[in-house]
Amino acid sequence: MLSKTLHISSSPHINKGVSTDMIMRNVVYALLPVVLFAVYAFGINALLVITTAVIASVLTEHALCRWSKQESTVSDWSAVITGLLLGLTLPPIFPLWMTFLGGVLAIALGKFVFGGLGYNAFNPALVGRAILQAAFPVAITTWHPSFLEDRFVSISKSVLAFPFAEPFVDGISGATPLSAFKFDKVTTDSADLALGLISGSIGETSSWIIALGGIYLIYRKMMDWRIPVTILVTVFVLSGILFLIDNQLYPSPLFMLFSGGLMLGAVFMATDMVGSPITPLGVLVYGVFIGILVVVIRIWGGLPEGVMYAILLGNALTPQIDSLIRPKVYGTKKIKV
Amino acid sequence: MLNLTANTFKHGVHPPENKEETNGLPIRQFPFAPLIILPMQQHIGAPSQIIVREGQEVARGQLLAKANGYMSVPMHSPVSGKVRKIANVPVISGQMAQGIYLEPFPFSSQEVIEGNPIPLSASPEEILQGIQDAGIVGLGGAAFPTHVKLKIPEGKTCEHLIINGIECEPYLTTDHRVMLEQADDIFMGIRYLLKVTGAKGVIIGIEANKQDAADHLSGRIPKDLPVKVQVVPVKYPQGAEKMLITSLLGKEVPSGGLPIEVNAVVVNVATTAEIGRLLPHGQGIQERVVTITGPAIRKKGNYLIPIGTPLRYVLEQVGASENISEVYMGGPMMGVSASNLDISIVKGTSGIVVFGDNDIKKTEKIYPCIKCGACVDACPIFLNPSKLGILAKFEAYETMAEDFNLMDCFECGSCSFVCPSNIPLVQYFRLSKGIVRKRKAALQT
Numbered sequence: 001m002l003s004k005t006l007h008i009s010s011s012p013h014i015n016k017g018v019s020t021d022m023i024m025r026n027v028v029y030a031l032l033p034v035v036l037f038a039v040y041a042f043g044i045n046a047l048l049v050i051t052t053a054v055i056a057s058v059l060t061e062h063a064l065c066r067w068s069k070q071e072s073t074v075s076d077w078s079a080v081i082t083g084l085l086l087g088l089t090l091p092p093i094f095p096l097w098m099t100f101l102g103g104v105l106a107i108a109l110g111k112f113v114f115g116g117l118g119y120n121a122f123n124p125a126l127v128g129r130a131i132l133q134a135a136f137p138v139a140i141t142t143w144h145p146s147f148l149e150d151r152f153v154s155i156s157k158s159v160l161a162f163p164f165a166e167p168f169v170d171g172i173s174g175a176t177p178l179s180a181f182k183f184d185k186v187t188t189d190s191a192d193l194a195l196g197l198i199s200g201s202i203g204e205t206s207s208w209i210i211a212l213g214g215i216y217l218i219y220r221k222m223m224d225w226r227i228p229v230t231i232l233v234t235v236f237v238l239s240g241i242l243f244l245i246d247n248q249l250y251p252s253p254l255f256m257l258f259s260g261g262l263m264l265g266a267v268f269m270a271t272d273m274v275g276s277p278i279t280p281l282g283v284l285v286y287g288v289f290i291g292i293l294v295v296v297i298r299i300w301g302g303l304p305e306g307v308m309y310a311i312l313l314g315n316a317l318t319p320q321i322d323s324l325i326r327p328k329v330y331g332t333k334k335i336k337v
Numbered sequence: 338m339l340n341l342t343a344n345t346f347k348h349g350v351h352p353p354e355n356k357e358e359t360n361g362l363p364i365r366q367f368p369f370a371p372l373i374i375l376p377m378q379q380h381i382g383a384p385s386q387i388i389v390r391e392g393q394e395v396a397r398g399q400l401l402a403k404a405n406g407y408m409s410v411p412m413h414s415p416v417s418g419k420v421r422k423i424a425n426v427p428v429i430s431g432q433m434a435q436g437i438y439l440e441p442f443p444f445s446s447q448e449v450i451e452g453n454p455i456p457l458s459a460s461p462e463e464i465l466q467g468i469q470d471a472g473i474v475g476l477g478g479a480a481f482p483t484h485v486k487l488k489i490p491e492g493k494t495c496e497h498l499i500i501n502g503i504e505c506e507p508y509l510t511t512d513h514r515v516m517l518e519q520a521d522d523i524f525m526g527i528r529y530l531l532k533v534t535g536a537k538g539v540i541i542g543i544e545a546n547k548q549d550a551a552d553h554l555s556g557r558i559p560k561d562l563p564v565k566v567q568v569v570p571v572k573y574p575q576g577a578e579k580m581l582i583t584s585l586l587g588k589e590v591p592s593g594g595l596p597i598e599v600n601a602v603v604v605n606v607a608t609t610a611e612i613g614r615l616l617p618h619g620q621g622i623q624e625r626v627v628t629i630t631g632p633a634i635r636k637k638g639n640y641l642i643p644i645g646t647p648l649r650y651v652l653e654q655v656g657a658s659e660n661i662s663e664v665y666m667g668g669p670m671m672g673v674s675a676s677n678l679d680i681s682i683v684k685g686t687s688g689i690v691v692f693g694d695n696d697i698k699k700t701e702k703i704y705p706c707i708k709c710g711a712c713v714d715a716c717p718i719f720l721n722p723s724k725l726g727i728l729a730k731f732e733a734y735e736t737m738a739e740d741f742n743l744m745d746c747f748e749c750g751s752c753s754f755v756c757p758s759n760i761p762l763v764q765y766f767r768l769s770k771g772i773v774r775k776r777k778a779a780l781q782t
């Protein structure tokens with residue numbers, strides 16, 4: 001005789017089997033090759049910076065959840081992503097104490113104050129990075145050559161600097177390919193750029209490895225391909241037109257694609273689901289907007305690199321895009337705004 | 338607007354079909370249970386009115402309760418036996434409702450008593466009356482009285498009669514078997530339906546995973562009937578009336594409107610077969626085809642089960658395992674969880690899907706909405722379930738209804754199915770719709 005109490009649930013009683021923590025975990029997988037290459041290129045310093053950023057983010061997330069008496073959300077992996085992305089946007093010899101501070105602020109001000117995962121208007125890693133940029137303008141533009149002989153044995157003094165001590169300058173300030181072009185009109189070979197054989201921030205160097213991570217996520221249907229594609233196409237087309245107008249004044253479109261943080265930003269940061277529009281058409285507008293801003297900031301703005309601000313502005317525009325661009329509801333005539 | 342993705346609707350999802358275990362099994366007659374429990378409300382509308390007394394002996398097919406008004410249907414006895422008790426019976430919601438307990442005579446036959454036959458030459462009104470008298474409701478699961486649905490409103494015309502053989506719910510193979518085994522009944526039903534609707538053409542819509550049924554029916558279309566079988570790609574929720582109309586006719590049913598607004602009437606294929614089977618004999622519904630399946634069932638199959646057969650008896654007969662944990666009446670996408678095993682098979686029961694303790698149904702942990710957009714890409718009505726879900730949390734029901742078309746949601750479950758954060762979106766929307774309806778009603782009085 002069957003006499004069990006039955007479990008009741010609301011329909012539907014099955015689901016696709018893709019969960020949010022699974023998506024986040026896969027983003028981490030996709031980022032790992034980028035991290036590995038960065039460590040290969042910049043050595044032990046980069047490893048320390050990335051690790052510190054991740055630890056800071058995860059600890060902050062855990063502490064804030066505890067403090068606000070919620071269940072810890074560390075297991076959804078989103079804090080790990082924030083830490084990895086923050087680490088990858090910093091210069092390879094960025095002082096660890098600043099890195100740690102960046103991780104704390106990214107989670108606290110970029111995510112927690114908005115209400116945690118899903119409610120953050122901006123990409124938390126970029127919020128952290130933007131604050132660091134404002135607070136430590138020199139340290140954050142102090143670059144370091146890649147593939148140095150001693151990169152696996154020596155730790156830069158700058159990395160281990162004590163908090164608030166005068167930074168040791170053993171890097172080179174302002175010598176990334178983008179700033180070299182912007183301020184001195186020196187171009188770097190695009191092939192070297194794409195392969196990562198140049199200096200830059202930790203994860204900005206090898207565009208191909210970043211693109212591969214993106215392709216993996218797109219293949220797993222865990223990333224909206226439209227975002228990186230529209231951003232990259234917009235940047236390419238716009239800078240291509242400028243290049244055709246004057247190839248002395250403006251950089252080549254390939255150089256634009258493969259330099260700076262564009263690939264990392266377009267593939268891993270602009271695609272943050274929370275800060276990007278929800279409809280396919282909205283995503284197109286968002287991508288084109290970010291692409292235009294990247295070109296405008298890089299060429300006419302006061303900064304050599306504009307990807308970070310372009311994405312933050314794109315995030316800021318997202319709620320407007322979502323409320324303006326709405327598909328026509330089935331069986332209705334006009335679109336409500 | 339030009340429909341570029343012709344032959345199907347836009348959006349929707351592809352849940353695993355899980356039909357292969359039962360779609361090859363012929364319909365089998367189920368034995369009579371020792372006790373039949375018949376709730377009086379098995380349809381949308383007013384409960385049927387009981388006209389028998391306790392202790393009375395009844396024959397299989399005899400009228401037990403009459404329709405209570407236009408928006409109601411009568412109930413016939415599924416067995417020959419004795420009225421044991423007229424009292425409240427358990428229903429799926431976990432509550433009790435008025436009903437009849439019937440005790441079948443031992444070894445009672447499957448013979449059904451004849452009533453007043455409704456010939457094809459009868460007038461449309463007589464046929465509609467006959468459909469009501471037979472107690473026919475939508476057998477696809479909705480259980481809406483069929484005669485009400487078939488009544489063409491003043492000033493409207495029906496061009497297309499659509500026979501719904503889509504059966505897009507995973508696991509269910511009821512309609513599939515009916516199409517393979519009851520072709521004659523279906524075409525007879527279509528004759529009656531053509532008469533009452535005045536339709537000029539008939540399309541039988543079938544999904545590509547039932548090609549054998551499509552071929553079977555195509556080969557048997559009577560020469561004098563304007564019937565076309567149309568096979569459409571497999572996609573959930575294509576069996577929903579609106580989606581099916583879009584797939585077959587390329588038109589959208591206006592928001593809040595009925596299919597007749599685009600000159601169409603949609604009738605489920607099993608309902609059609611039942612009309613064709615019952616009307617020539619003036620009989621009423623006594624049984625229906627039910628797919629019984631799921632990981633926790635040993636003797637899966639398609640069974641012809643007397644209405645009112647208790648669920649517990651059904652599950653014992655088909656060898657349900659001891660550790661069953663969830664029982665869905667209907668498919669896994671839109672079916673309702675049974676709260677207990679004392680409820681019975683009703684006219685709208687198209688399937689019973691049973692899961693055991695160890696069968697993974699879904700991951701349970703709920704995360705916040707990460708705005709991934711999967712729900713937006715899934716919703717066949719083009720709503721924004723993410724936004725609606727957030728608004729529901731803030732109890733902003735008016736905004737949901739007025740600015741975000743909540744009332745157009747028909748609870749198909751596509752959004753919840755794809756949501757990686759496992760947000761119970763459909764549950765929110767069902768509750769929100771209820772609240773909006775109540776508030777509207779309160780305003781009107």
Ligand code: SF4
Nearest residue numbers: 716746748749750752
């Ligand atoms: S349940 Fe409602 S909101 Fe969700 S997909 Fe179906 S119609 Fe859209």
Ligand code: SF4
Nearest residue numbers: 706707709710712756
């Ligand atoms: S599918 Fe779920 S998590 Fe994704 S946008 Fe919709 S509600 Fe949010």
